[in-house]
Amino acid sequence: MNNLLTNKKNRRDRVANLEKSQILDPEKVKRDQKRRRKVVALSVLAVITGLLAAAFAAFLIVGAVGKANLHSNVIAAPKLENAPVVVELQPTEEEATSWKEGWVKYNGQIYAYNEDILTFLIMGIDKTKDVKEVAEGTNGGQADALFLVVLNPHDDSLSVIGINRNTMTDISVYDDNGAFVNTIKAQIAVQHGFGNGVEESCEYQVNAVQHLFYEMPVHGYAAINMSAIGPLTDMVGGVDVVALEDVKSVDDKIQKLVIKEGEQVHLEGELAYAYVRDRNTDQFGSADKRLERQKQFITTYLQKVKQKTKEDIGFPISVYQAIAPQTVTNLTVDEMTYLVSIAKDYSFDENYLYTLKGETKQGDVFEEFYVDETDLFELILKVFYEPVEQ
Amino acid sequence: MRCVKDKGITKQIMKKKWIKMISGCLSMLLIMGILIGCGSSNTDNREDTTGTEEQTPAGASEVEEENRTGLQFETAKDGRIDFTVLQEENPEIWGWLYIPGTDIDRPLLQSATSDTYYQDHMADGQEGETGALYIEIPNQTNLCDFNTVIHGKDQKEGDLFYELHKFEEPDFFNEHEALYIYTPDNVYTYSIYAAYYDEGSDILRRYDYTTYQGCNAYLADYYDRRDMAMNKRDGWEDLTAGHFLLTLDGTTTGDRQFIVMAGLVNAGVANMDRMIFDGTDFVYDFEDEE
Numbered sequence: 001m002n003n004l005l006t007n008k009k010n011r012r013d014r015v016a017n018l019e020k021s022q023i024l025d026p027e028k029v030k031r032d033q034k035r036r037r038k039v040v041a042l043s044v045l046a047v048i049t050g051l052l053a054a055a056f057a058a059f060l061i062v063g064a065v066g067k068a069n070l071h072s073n074v075i076a077a078p079k080l081e082n083a084p085v086v087v088e089l090q091p092t093e094e095e096a097t098s099w100k101e102g103w104v105k106y107n108g109q110i111y112a113y114n115e116d117i118l119t120f121l122i123m124g125i126d127k128t129k130d131v132k133e134v135a136e137g138t139n140g141g142q143a144d145a146l147f148l149v150v151l152n153p154h155d156d157s158l159s160v161i162g163i164n165r166n167t168m169t170d171i172s173v174y175d176d177n178g179a180f181v182n183t184i185k186a187q188i189a190v191q192h193g194f195g196n197g198v199e200e201s202c203e204y205q206v207n208a209v210q211h212l213f214y215e216m217p218v219h220g221y222a223a224i225n226m227s228a229i230g231p232l233t234d235m236v237g238g239v240d241v242v243a244l245e246d247v248k249s250v251d252d253k254i255q256k257l258v259i260k261e262g263e264q265v266h267l268e269g270e271l272a273y274a275y276v277r278d279r280n281t282d283q284f285g286s287a288d289k290r291l292e293r294q295k296q297f298i299t300t301y302l303q304k305v306k307q308k309t310k311e312d313i314g315f316p317i318s319v320y321q322a323i324a325p326q327t328v329t330n331l332t333v334d335e336m337t338y339l340v341s342i343a344k345d346y347s348f349d350e351n352y353l354y355t356l357k358g359e360t361k362q363g364d365v366f367e368e369f370y371v372d373e374t375d376l377f378e379l380i381l382k383v384f385y386e387p388v389e390q
Numbered sequence: 391m392r393c394v395k396d397k398g399i400t401k402q403i404m405k406k407k408w409i410k411m412i413s414g415c416l417s418m419l420l421i422m423g424i425l426i427g428c429g430s431s432n433t434d435n436r437e438d439t440t441g442t443e444e445q446t447p448a449g450a451s452e453v454e455e456e457n458r459t460g461l462q463f464e465t466a467k468d469g470r471i472d473f474t475v476l477q478e479e480n481p482e483i484w485g486w487l488y489i490p491g492t493d494i495d496r497p498l499l500q501s502a503t504s505d506t507y508y509q510d511h512m513a514d515g516q517e518g519e520t521g522a523l524y525i526e527i528p529n530q531t532n533l534c535d536f537n538t539v540i541h542g543k544d545q546k547e548g549d550l551f552y553e554l555h556k557f558e559e560p561d562f563f564n565e566h567e568a569l570y571i572y573t574p575d576n577v578y579t580y581s582i583y584a585a586y587y588d589e590g591s592d593i594l595r596r597y598d599y600t601t602y603q604g605c606n607a608y609l610a611d612y613y614d615r616r617d618m619a620m621n622k623r624d625g626w627e628d629l630t631a632g633h634f635l636l637t638l639d640g641t642t643t644g645d646r647q648f649i650v651m652a653g654l655v656n657a658g659v660a661n662m663d664r665m666i667f668d669g670t671d672f673v674y675d676f677e678d679e680e
Contacts (some may be wrong), residue, residue, distance in 0.1 A: 099557075099559040101556055101558060101587075101619070102618075102619050103619065104618050104619055105559075105560040105561070113618075149411040169616055182616070187566060212616070213616075213619075214617060214618045215616060215617065377618075380618065381618075385618075
């Protein structure tokens with residue numbers, strides 16, 4: 001109550017003082033009024049600037065959120081995805097070291113995982129029609145083609161690692177109810193067969209590849225039915241290669257030789273499908289040879305996609321939309337757009353295309369590929385890690 | 391009619407108000423600072439609170455080097471542990487863990503009634519956030535289990551297993567292999583063979599270590615690990631259900647925990663033995679459809 005009275009009193013005093021100043025010192029009053037107007041103008045300007053700044057910040061934030069989504073979109077949370085914890089050791093007698101968690105020491109050199117890398121698994125599924133969910137069991141279709149695509153923003157490069165479909169690794173077995181049963185050693189391509197043939201199967205397959213690659217994070221996947229190879233190739237206007245070996249048409253009944261080894265051939269439609277898909281299962285090591293053809297095809301194909309994307313930035317998205325009925329992916333169109341925007345200028349050629357080294361042996365029924373662990377370890381350091389300056 | 395205030399006096403009054411406000415803020419900050427300082431000094435180490443009743447400050451300085459015993463002074467560096475004195479302070483002390491190269495030179499405890507008591511009680515039984523190194527009730531103090539799990543906190547400096555993280559560094563790991571456990575009648579020698587971040591689940595209950603199947607499942611999962619940053623020692627690729635393993639287990643944060651694995655290499659004078667049971671073996675009949 002006292003406050004109220006004091007406020008009224010103060011106001012009366014101010015008015016009285018103003019009237020008094022008006023009479024005694026009109027110039028001062030004018031100066032005061034000018035100053036007050038200036039203050040008002042400045043504060044209005046400040047408010048407008050503040051609003052503009054907020055709008056710009058919001059724009060930046062939306063862009064950053066899209067990028068963050070991709071980085072957080074990791075299928076199985078691996079230890080390496082966590083931010084490294086700096087573990088400060090107490091100085092030993094020799095030296096005061098500061099080893100960071102997740103570092104790897106190999107041949108005297110320390111390596112750190114490149115946190116900004118984005119990795120995607122591209123699977124070619126041995127199915128010919130549109131994608132369809134299936135009953136739990138072993139009907140998901142095998143992942144006959146497996147390629148890890150790695151985007152590295154530190155050196156603006158795109159790397160592709162081809163994985164032999166017969167690579168022996170830990171496969172998780174699920175029963176007809178979708179329940180986990182146990183882990184067996186089998187060809188990596190069979191993992192996709194478990195699950196519902198769509199997202200579940202893809203996730204199982206991604207887990208198997210992640211496990212093979214020492215739990216490297218995978219930020220997204222796309223499983224494309226092999227029958228989409230034809231349309232995919234046609235969209236870039238065909239792919240020209242020198243055939244690495246004889247290729248038969250994929251129709252088992254016909255078994256016709258359609259491409260001769262050494263022949264310069266323009267691959268389109270059914271021919272492209274045959275070149276990428278055909279495998280002589282009677283011939284030992286046929287999977288390795290097919291992988292070589294697929295590598296060659298992918299290199300040329302990606303270069304054509306790059307060219308087309310330069311002319312039309314929306315090209316990769318239109319490709320995706322064309323084959324969408326034959327694709328299962330967990331990437332959204334926004335994420336794909338972001339990836340295209342950064343990857344279109346990345347360098348890519350045969351030097352960035354790797355395959356795992358190892359040895360193919362004849363199993364009881366099927367071929368078994370045993371990867372060279374040292375070579376795989378070194379490849380992971382090369383593609384996913386960076387040397388740490390000491 | 392009101393008197394018009396002299397501008398000069400008004401200024402003085404305003405200044406006094408400002409001075410009052412500023413000095414008020416400063417004194418509040420000072421008080422807060424003192425309180426915070428007092429609070430942080432409450433994280434005592436046991437040096438300040440433990441010790442036998444008979445020891446007086448004057449008496450402590452007269453104790454000779456050979457007779458430095460009890461929780462306050464005991465160390466394994468002289469190759470001897472006086473369990474009589476230790477167990478007078480806390481009868482639940484059953485062993486002593488010593489890892490050369492680290493500050494881990496500490497008693498091992500086991501509560502008779504709780505698997506978590508020593509997470510917030512220290513080796514002398516007093517409450518304390520640091521806790522103690524301990525095993526749970528299912529593990530035996532004769533170290534004859536397939537997997538004896540020793541728990542300790544490892545998150546910040548001062549934690550009892552904090553220096554386990556030294557084993558993350560490959561050079562340190564390669565150079566420091568030995569681990570010793572003292573018990574009232576024996577010294578056990580272990581070799582540290584792995585150091586890595588494990589998933590966060592309860593290690594002691596993840597497998598049935600009393601059966602062949604359980605031990606083999608544990609070993610299969612261990613050998614299946616593919617981890618770029620894991621440290622492993624050569625020569626430990628053939629563990630079986632008949633081995634005696636030690637898991638040094640840090641705190642679980644999120645979905646992982648840092649562990650160091652060791653295997654028994656010398657049982658001293660102890661006779662190591664246990665029953666291994668043949669549990670039921672569930673085999674899935676997987677038909678190849680390729």
